[in-house]
Amino acid sequence: MLILDAATRDAIIAHARRDHPDEACGVICGPAGSDRAERLIPMANAERSPTFYRFDSMEQLRVWRDMDDRGEVPVVIYHSHTATEAYPSRTDISYASQPDAHYVLVSTRDADAADFRSYRIVDGKVNEEEVRVVDALPLEQAPLEQAHD
């Protein structure tokens, strides 16, 4: 299951609408091992294409370095489909190399209702998962405190 706060979900949809009819793409990072989608980073689609996306390689290097410095990992990798449903294409599956990431797809085919879905893609196998949208991410679990009498 992917847990996203509503503002982040809305920002992804807005990004996809803005770049329509080209595909939009980006990443949400969070602390390594936390599975928390905390920090949204819209990326440039170097292909500027309605049927393909690729993170700009220089931008990706900067963003990945920054994540490394902060102890973060890409928790969500998202992109839009602008004429088809929000389901991973064969190309999406062939490039999906991060088994720990949530692959989010948003379709802007319908101007009124965005189709917003999430998948795990591991060894070429696609599994859709539930997306739970919350007002705010739950607080990080605090370390257990010693009980005192």
Add this chain to the structure above:
Amino acid sequence: MSIDVRIPTILRTQTGGEKSVSGSGETLGALLTDLDARHPGLRARLVTADGTLHRFVNVYVNDEDVRFTGALDTPVKAGDSVTILPAVAGG
């Protein structure tokens, strides 16, 4: 002095979990062949059977994307740093 190569998580199965490895060579291609001697299988994850760089990875020499500097023929020298990242792309 050798050339430092940063390895992404997905390729660390080839380096025994190491985040960075080092090797030598006059070009990126030669460096990868050198690394493959100690980390068997690493080169095959980066270079296709046709001998070209795989489209699923980005390779940078001193922060330059090698697609624009000669790919596997990109010259390298001691003290350079090489970074490998998975390409993020799709349709």
